[in-house]
Amino acid sequence: MQRGLRAIKRDRPLEVVMVADNLERNGISSFIMESCRHMDRERVRSTVLVGGEVDRQYADLAMKARIPIEQLPNRKHNPLAYYRQLGLYLQEHQVDMVHIHGNSRTMTMELLIARHHGIAVRIAHSHNTTCTHKILHTLLKPAFNHAYTSGFACSDSAGRWLFDDRPFTVIPNGVQIEHFLYDSDVRRSERSRLGLDGRFVLGHVGGLNTQKNQVFLIEVFEELAQHRPDAVLLMVGDGPDRQMLAERISRSPHRDRIMLYGQSSDPRDLYMVMDVLVFPSLFEGLPITLLEAQISGLPCLVSDRVDGQAFLSDMVASLPLEGSAHRWAQQLATMEMNRNRSAFLRDHAAQCARVDITASSQLLTREYGNFASQ
Known part of the structure; x- marks a missing residue:
């Protein structure tokens, strides 16, 4: 001493x-x-x-x-x-x-x-x-x-x-593993509440700020939306860039299919609504959002700035931010979306235990x- x-x-x-x-x-x-x-x-x-x-x-x-x-x-x-x-x-x-x-x-x-x-x-x-x-x-x-x-x-x-x-x-x-496990009943009820029945929902959860790179996210969605008329972008969070993003969305030809949901104290039910999480951050440590989304069984597309220690399975795809929005949209089109989300914990128990x-x-x-x- x-x-x-x-x-x-x-x-x-x-x-x-x-x-x-x-x-x-x-x-x-x-x-x-x-x-x-x-x-x-x-x-x-x-x-x-x-x-x-x-x-x-x-x-x-x-x-x-x-x-x-x-x-x-x-x-x-x-x-x-x-x-x-x-x-x-x-x-x-x-x-x-x-x-x-x-x-x-x-x-x-x-x-x-x-x-x-x-x-x-x-x-x-x-x-x-x-x-x-x-x-x-x-x-x-x-x-x-x-x-x-x-x-x-x-x-x-x-x-x-x-x-x-x-x-x-x-x-x-x-994260609390049990809390974020997939629930099909919640998916049905929340999709009905949000008017998203039959839609392909790209999800994003994070503060509305420069780090999370939501302008690029919108560009990716616009590319995908040209070929998927059922696609919707659900953005969950709030922050200093909210007004700027709202103005950007208002200029989008697909503005009626982009939802600025606002802050959520517990995004668990919203993960159930989504079909894929898109996370194009400029920098990250070990994002809790990505862990929560994976545990709910969501496929995820993330930037190469996200540490690979956050990947719990092969359901996560990573792309460089230097790639175009078109390249990201292409990747989304090829990702497997039909896995049994309820089986994630069973199939990846060791990885889940780590977090x-x-x-x-x-x-x-x-x-x-x-x-x-x-």
Whole structure:
């Protein structure tokens, strides 16, 4: 134990503070909430500190699950107040470990604040394979490497992005397997509700933002729609690009067949509606949406920027984004859509077990315990 660092007491559960920019509808937030819900609370007690918006449904879920959430000043709009409050929290509470979630080395300041307040275990967790401020990311490398004590990543590629050749541990994003299994009754009822009986539904679930590349998605659909009059595009999610995408859709010759569904607190039933998931992201870590869709038995067409660790079966096809929308539409036309979706878990049990939230949370708990023993 270094001088000035707090000793970790072993006669009580470990006190872990998770830190995130927000708790909105995204992969990081999903990982945090599901991990906190499924970890053994006799071994680990988690508190979530948030430097941004907290989704109302996540707040309700946290209250029901007795997961403490502390909302700090907004990290983007008032960073000095945010960092000051983070430091005060660490100073005033018994904290054994700080677990920072993000996509870049801009989490360096949180790690340094934790070090200043004597937190011996400071975990940086990479959830993606690039960021929007690459120059700052590069400049912060020496300070970042000095500030964190352990590295986690959702995939190998996400780990290499943040930690280069330094060691890290992959903690796979996990999902509730049973919740997303295919249900034909739900498919029939939801298709009827949405007026999609007899339609071929291309689905997409994700934040409406640059990373998810929805303009290209619309172009792909327009190519396919020329040859499939029964095709419909169902886009689930919300975000900063919503207005721009709505305007783009209004100019499409197939605008009446494109649905901007909006946000869904649980897309499970919407996966049942879909015939194929299209996911042309510009960059990704280990997308939870792709895991959920596969477990529901959906064929998926994704960009080559998605880490292959997210592929649970041969029902996932990958194409480069440099290819044309026409090439993507051709691929959709050749994909096998008639497999027995109900048999996915039976046929891919080992792959599903790898991304089960219970197994992922148990791994996380073990890693915390290992750090406490060092």
